[in-house]
Amino acid sequence: MSARGDRTPVLSAESVTVRIGGRVLLDAVDLDVHAGEVLALVGPNGAGKSTLLGVIAGDTEPDSGRTTLDGTDLRRWRLTDLARRRALLTQANAVAFPFTVREVVAMGRAPWAGRPEDDDDEVIIDESIAATDTSHLRLRTFPTLSGGEKARASLSRALAQRAGVLLLDEPTAAVDLRHQEIVLELARSVADAGGAVVVVLHDLELAAAWSDRMVMLSDGRIRAQGAPAEVLVPELVEEVYQQPVLIHRHPVTGDLLVTPDRRGLRRAGASAPEPPLVKEFS
Secondary structure, eight states: OOOOOOSSOSEEEEEEEEEETTEEEEEEEEEEEOTTOEEEEEOSTTSSHHHHHHHHHTSSOOSEEEEEETTEEGGGSOHHHHHHHEEEEOSOOOOSSOOBHHHHHHGGGGGGTTSGGGGGHHHHHHHHHHHTTOGGGTTSBGGGSOHHHHHHHHHHHHHHTOOSEEEEESTTTTOOHHHHHHHHHHHHHHHHTTOEEEEEOSOHHHHHHHOSEEEEEETTEEEEEESHHHHOOHHHHHHHHTSOEEEEEOTTTOOEEEEEOOGGGSSTTOOOOOOHHHHHHO
16 A cells, blocks of 8 residues: 655544534544545444535535645635535435536536636546446436446546545445445546545445555544554454454455355254244234
8 A cells, every 4th residue: 555655634634523412523533644545434334424525525514623635724714716626425416407428527627617727627527437437327317327437537627636635435335346445546646646535435444455445433432543454353243233253364465355254144953033924914
C-alpha cells in the first residue's frame, strides 16, 4: 500500500458530535485523514459511518466539535472552492431528468468553469468514463441504468472533479465482483497519486484488501482504528457485529478473510429454529 507523506492531516474531525431527534449519531469522534492513504470506515448498520462521511465532506453540520480541510474550518470554505478540493459520492445515485451518462459526468467539471482547467474538460470527462468501464453507456440516459451502472457513472462524475480528496459512501454496494475491484483500484490510484480517500464499506474483506487504515465505528463511536490486521480481530468484530467470525489469511494471496463462524449451526443432528412464516402458512 501507499506510504503516507506529510503527517499533517488533510482532513480532520475534532470531537464531532451529531444528534438527530434526540438520538446521538456521532459521539465526540476524532478522525484524521492523510494524503496518500485510503481510509476505510467500517461498522454495522447505524454505526455512524455515513454521518461521519457527511460531516467531513461539509454536508452535515455537527452539533459540536469542528472539521477542517487543509487546516481551515469547513464552514469558512466557499462552496466552489470546496468542490474543487473534495469530491463526494453518496449512496443516492438518483438523477431527476433523463440526462445521458456523459452529461452526468460532465457535471463534475462545473466547479472548474471559467478557469484555465476547463480547457481539458472533454478529455477529463472521457477519461473518467473510461476509468469506471462505462464508455459503452455514455449515451444511455441515467434513469435506464441498473443500480451498479448508476454507481459507476456517479463515480465517474466524482473522478471528473479532479479533486485531491475523494469521499465515497458504499461505492461497491450494488456493483458486481469485477467492478468492485475496478472501483477500489481507482480509489487506490487516487491515493497513490497523493490524494486522500475515505470510503465507507460493508465488505470487511474488500476494506482490508484495499485500505491502508481502517476505522471501525459502533453506536456513533470509534471502537478501533489502525492497519486492517490490527482492527480485524475476531473478538472485536464479534462484539461489534454480534456475529461469530473466523479471520485468517488466504494461503496464496495473504489477504485477510472474514468468514461467519457457522459451525454451531452445522453440528451433526442440529437444526435451526423453524421460521415463523413456515408455521404461519403451513
